[in-house]
Amino acid sequence: MSSKWDLVFSNLKSYDLVDKSYTTKHLSSTAGVGCNPTAKCYKIYWGVAPTDYIGVSHLVPLIYIARFVKAGCRVKILIADLHAYLEKHIPHQVLSIKSSEYVFAIKKILRKLNVDMKMIDFVIGSSFQLKPEYTLDVLRIQSETSIEDAISAGLDVLSRNSGREAMT
Numbered sequence: 014m015s016s017k018w019d020l021v022f023s024n025l026k027s028y029d030l031v032d033k034s035y036t037t038k039h040l041s042s043t044a045g046v047g048c049n050p051t052a053k054c055y056k057i058y059w060g061v062a063p064t065d066y067i068g069v070s071h072l073v074p075l076i077y078i079a080r081f082v083k084a085g086c087r088v089k090i091l092i093a094d095l096h097a098y099l100e101k102h103i104p105h106q107v108l109s110i111k112s113s114e115y116v117f118a119i120k121k122i123l124r125k126l127n128v129d130m131k132m133i134d135f136v137i138g139s140s141f142q143l144k145p146e147y148t149l150d151v152l153r154i155q156s157e158t159s160i161e162d163a164i165s166a167g168l169d170v171l172s173r174n175s176g177r178e179a180m181t
Contacts, residue, residue, distance in 0.1 A: 055086040056087050056088075057078065057089070061074075062092075063112050064100070064103060065102070078090075078123065079123065082128050082132045089135075090134070091137075093138045094108045095142050097111065112137050112139075116135050
């Protein structure tokens, strides 16, 4: 495995869905992750709700984001402002301020980690979640999906992964 993929896979743990436990074995492209070192560029997505101040807990995902970028991956960071509001963590009046603070702080940290910022895209959730097209898609999905269907789909995923490990 090339060193750029060592960046991506080093220190990852796998989670066994059956035993409900973590294993510390080193994951590689042969571990069923679907990683192809010959691919041009993977796209990574990370979402974070701006509920509080950026803290030490944010460093782990940001260090992994730095590794992904160094391995040639593009990263999209979603600032989930509406999630924070709907979970009653921040009042509506400060959504845009809190989102801007998060973008500023995350950019600052990533620059300190020497990340190529051209490989990072930021998206504010409300920038697309409040559009009529998005709302219509959500309503369509809700009308076509019952709770029983969703539970059944979740159980199907668990049963297909029985005896296999899945990354978290």
